[in-house]
Amino acid sequence: MAKKNKKNKKNKKKSPILSHGTGRRKTSVSRAYLSSGTGNISINNRDYHDYFKNKRLHEVFLAPFNLLKCEKDYDVKINVNGGGASSQASAIRLSISICLSKLKLENRTTLKDVGFLTTDSRMVERKKYGHKKARKSFQFSKR
DSSP states (O other): OOOOOOSSSOOOOOOOEEEEEEEEETTEEEEEEEEESSSOEEETTEEHHHHOOOHHHHHHHHHHHHHHTOTTTEEEEEEEESSOHHHHHHHHHHHHHHHHHHHOHHHHHHHHHHTTTSOOOOOOOOOOTTBSSSSOBOOOOOO
């Protein structure tokens, strides 16, 4: 039997996952895993400041924490793929809100009143044949 090389593996103690949630927006899908900690947020194994450069997008997905005033209470690990930056931020907000609502019932009522637990079902309308885009037509020529 060959010995396994354990030099590369770090022996970090991981705090147990308190809750998890899935959020969707347009074509983005986000999975968030909430654990007790000090407020570290990693998106696709990167710090959220490195993943989203735009400060407005930080405000979008940190809104549930700011509303409940629990920014420094939990660590969040997020996997997100598909879509653009704005739809990914909205999907992350929904998945974090679902995680927080699973922890306490009071959180659920607060987040529901603001609308953070509602999935935005709007999608891009498909292009139709005989048209330039979904609704835009080619220029009409009378003669």
